[in-house]
Amino acid sequence: MSQITSLEQLEALYDQPHPLAVSKEITELEQHAVTFIKNSPFVLISTTDKNGFADISPRGGEAGFIRVLDSKTLAFADSAGNNRLDSLKNLVTQPEMGLLFMIPGIGEVVRAKGIASLHRDEDLLSLFSDPKPPKLVVKIHIEKILFHCPKAIAIAKLWNVESHVDRALLPSLLRIIQDQTSE
Template structure:
């Protein structure tokens, strides 16, 4: 396949012109009252990390709205909940502390973007505020904010993300059990895998 690649920033700027100064000025590099409000109402955040060699990973993080703690104008905390034990994000943080966060509020087309440096914490007084359903997390990620700004609504408007009439019929998509069976070559029936996953989701959420 023949492709015309872009290999320098100069080439990039020939295609995408410099933004207005306001696009740079919107980075306030601190958690102000507006950011606190959005974080308090966000039940879902994407955590982007990278290994020491630059290999990237994005992990979805979900909890009841208000579960991400704001310690002060420059620090916030995400609890680490039970998962598949791969700890990809956490291993990356140990090797490369730079992280990116995208806070999403259901029904809101704008998102809050946060970049900073992360530290893994195994205990602190604020862990009492991270308890959900009586379960205290074993680990938390403390992020020191170095960049913070709002992202416009265009991506959500183009995708019609919050419009149910645009959503696909769930029955037309494969279940996770079917995907796992096919991708991993498992002999177990897909419905058995799905039942196990559903049980784990109910009993091992926290």
């Protein structure tokens, strides 16, 4: 049988993780995670749609666009986008969220999991009112957080300028969407 259908089959293929790999998952933000998040201009957020499918969406801004409110809470303003609201709709019914923070030039990433909620109260909105208040703020109660090793970033040569692909590889996003939706 080639398909893995049980945890036992999967775990039989691999050695036990190093104790540090297991213990590095903690339940609240500490100094290094706070420093990383405050300096991260980019995060991938993972949500789950009503059918149980995972959805991943990028978010970016000036370093610190995701605020650390306390050792268990992060928040960020929803910024203007295409108004599909996929992630926000998902969070209304499935509040579990994953976050993957990245800093250009640093190989390690920070992974976090938590319970998200959407807010419109003035105190939260005012934290993100430069230049104008957002429509809402996403608040995340942290359940688990860990630093992830830089191996994937190194293998992909993600931060290596010499490995960057010429943009001419693909047409503009508008052209792609037009090609995909024309009949």
